[in-house]
Amino acid sequence: MPENLASIAEKVLRLANDFDLTVVVAESCTAGLLCQTLSEAPGAAERFHGGFVTYTKEHKTQALGVPSRLLQEKGAVSREVARAMAEGALLHSTADLAVAITGVAGPEPDEDGNPVGLTCFAVARRGRPMYDFERRYGNIGRTAVQQRAVADALTALAEAAARRAVEA
């Protein structure tokens, strides 16, 4: 696992510990890398509940409750679906904080014609407004897209965990 991912994951769990939060994730194109990265960080047993790896549209609906109509209309790689995934992850866990990743790792564009590297994210925290964003990494290779997506998801989680201090 790349060093930078390990260090951001450690930061996420340290902040989760500082602010007494637990974390769950939902990931598609990264296919388990986000879960693995968090599970290897110190404090995982206390702060990381686990995650949903929803590789197909159907499993996004079955495991997370993402409406199939939304998947049809917006495609699996969209901010709207990322939001529904994050919402579903909170709904199907008792964690406080969720991040969702859905993107095109490649090497081919997805079935909806989205380009390799396009990745959408959402961060949800119970009782707070949800936040979403997207990145276009370009066709930099499957592993590189996955690693950059995991890094961006972890950074967003860290920000969402730390935000409590300011807003509360």
Place this chain on the structure above:
Amino acid sequence: MPENLASIAEKVLRLANDFDLTVVVAESCTAGLLCQTLSEAPGAAERFHGGFVTYTKEHKTQALGVPSRLLQEKGAVSREVARAMAEGALLHSTADLAVAITGVAGPEPDEDGNPVGLTCFAVARRGRPMYDFERRYGNIGRTAVQQRAVADALTALAEAAARRAVEA
């Protein structure tokens, strides 16, 4: 990813394709490695639905419906919990075939006092009797336990997929 894992995963998805089956997984101590391994194999988009990474007992209950009483009585690392995880994975997906892994990757024994390396598995296929088994890898290091567990889970999946030819 180790070469042997990639080749067993490829075999699983080739058999799934031959027998028109889809696959879902539930994993605990391997924390996403099984999902990742399957997602990198040819045919993943058609045959691999995704998985549930249930790192805590609570998330095993929330995401997969493993009874909390069972977790208390048997501990998270038990054949009974592996069976409940595999059953839950089928229940929360439309896949035909599920494998579950729950074990102690280490470096410390788990909270129930199970030794590092003890790993329990269950394989479920709709309409068939479930199958479970356990392995004791010993204290060979966290990564080695995880890789051997993923290899054994994939081998069990391949056998369950191929069994159709004999029984049908």
